[in-house]
Amino acid sequence: MKHEKAKRIVVISGKGGTGKTFFTSAIASLVSGRSVFADCDVDAANLALALGGAAPAASRRQERFFGGERAVVDAGLCTGCGKCISFCRFDAIHMENSVAQVDPVGCEGCGVCTLVCPSSAFTLEEEMAGQWFVTDTQDGPLIHAELQAGGENSGKLVHKVRSVAEQEAERVGASLILIDGPPGTGCPVLAAASDTDAILLVTEATTTALHDLERAAEVASTFGTPIGVLVNKSDLNPEVVKKARILCDEKGYRWIGDFPYDRMAAEASARLLDPFSLLEDTTADKLRALVANALNMVGLDVVSSAVG
Template sequence: MTKELVVISGKGGTGKTSVTASFAVLANSPVICDCDVDAADLHLILSPRVNERHEFRSGHEAVIRMADCIGCGACLAHCRFGAVRMNGKAAGEATFVIDPVSCEGCGVCVRFCPEQAIDFPERLCGEWMISETRCGPMIHARLGVAAENSGKLVSTVRREARRIAEEQGRSVVLADGPPGIGCPVIASVTGATLVLVVTEPTVSGEHDLERVLSLARHFAIPAAVCVNKWDLNPEMTERIENRARQAGARVTGRIRYDRAVTLAQMQGRAVVETEAPCVEDIQHIWDHLGL
């Protein structure tokens, strides 16, 4: 049976992706997926070679056919999102265009256009890719600028990762989740075997940890916690670990502050591919997870 570990954090910048990349090296032939589709960066460490690219389309956008537009302004009058713009004068009449960034895809302008001069195609929101890395196959994606439905794209990435794991007989799907607690995070963790929350010993780290553990409890997903850069604030680390235990999460270990992590990132390497002191900390956490 394939197990799915999702590495998440209540906030950005806690070291979540660095930990995920190291786990990808330590795991036995995992399928890797980057669910942080709004700001993916796992590829910077794992250097995937793209084998397949697929368009991601979701929702709709309105597009005026200029040849059929009579300039009546019905679309401008009915749009509540300010997406319709007057485009100067043509042959003595106003013409209109729809700003694709402002368009919410509600379809009201399509409904009220007397000439049916507005098309309503599916919106191209980004792309998802199947790639190969030195650690195994990787499914990742890129959401377009101002594009929506990131949760749906995350679900696509996870579905493809599970499919490949089943087809190739791989026992672990390893996912780098997005920060926060919003829709992309929910799409990342739903149905997972385990979530690992990477936090840091700060007030904001403690606050956001509580939020993300509450999310895991709501969806009945087992949670584990590790504290990155714990030695920068040992007192806060103790406090965070106690809070995690009280919330029913398993504390899997601590990762010391190590400048070698940044150096490894600059070299495009996972930190466990170096001889950095913190490697033993990450190895301990991976062993403790029992995957």
């Protein structure tokens, strides 16, 4: 019998530091059934640590990611005619000792120089922009990535992480792919949130964060995917929590709930520990209820021993 396709939940936030990874790992540790995790925060991936998995060196799979192309000159073929300089609209070519030189940072890989050079001195070479990994964590396979410093095309790397997560989900028969999205509202966020079954927006109870939430929700709503809202550190400003609830009512987002500031939760979050490891029972119950609400968006549940 063919395995039913895994549900996909993406956790995003309008800005960094709202506790997104904390709630992602809480869901990861409580979801019933097999799961696969995709850390799409490729500029600052930390889900491998939060899920208690091994560091990238111990990953089951490690592959290079090529984000784009850069022009390379064969100095032996260059006659120093200078034609390429006038055609490169990114000003990425200059002459040194009558040989064309490409500035690797300025080059956009457009390929015009390969077309205009009378000596065919240019080639386009793929440029490594990062790496991606598959690491087996205690909760299931995790696909994560590192965009190297100055590496471009994080949207493309997010896409790669997601496609490997799909393969892993098929392989292990997962019922959930849980995606930790990048912060903000840019192209990598769209790549992380597209083609999902639920979008969980995590924010905190400050006026700025509420604005970020509204912006992120507006972007997320273009997909027509159900959106849930969770407000972290809700006791910072109860007025913001009220406004977030009103926003949910007005826009048809699901209210997942709020989570008051908790010193032990903050410590677990900062130290990337299991979210439940330091919590008092009542706080842990509150967190379990939020996880159950989030999973309910896609018809999944928490493990039965964790309910109540």
